Amino acid sequence: MTRFIWDxxxxxxxxxxxxxxxxxxxxxxxxxxxxxxxVYFSPNISEIPSQLGLLGRLCQNPCLLEPYRNPITLDSLNDCLSKRFAIREIFQREAK
Known part of the structure; x- marks a missing residue:
């Protein structure tokens, strides 16, 4: 659910x-x-255009994107990591 206009x-x-x-x-x-x-992104082309810069390099592989309006806090960072580990666990289960 999106609560804020920035989100x-x-x-x-x-x-x-x-x-x-x-x-x-x-x-x-x-x-x-x-x-x-x-945002969960999974590329369907072999190479993302270089015009996207760092975002394009990050998106060469499936990735999770969590944009922040303000500097990230330690709690927010830990929350992002827990989501990353949860999605990794889901993919490992699906691969079996």
Whole structure:
């Protein structure tokens, strides 16, 4: 669920920017406890255009994107890491 205008803008912006190059899932739920990944991106082309700069390099592989308006806190960083580990666990289960 998007609560703030910045959240909506950043999710919509990343979805619009990245959708020509792969699959974008906005507000992907993580089942360990009800958590939501802001943007999950999975590329469907072999190379993302260099015009995207660092974002393009990050998106060469499937990735989670959590844009922040203000500097990230330690708690927010830990929350991002827990989402990353939860999604990794889901993919490992699916691979078996």
């Amino acid at each position: 909506k803008f950043s999710k919509d912006f990343l979805e619009t920017l990245l959708s020509p190059y792969g699959t974008v899932v906005v507000s992907k739920e993580v089942t360990s406890e009800i958590k939501e990944i802001d």
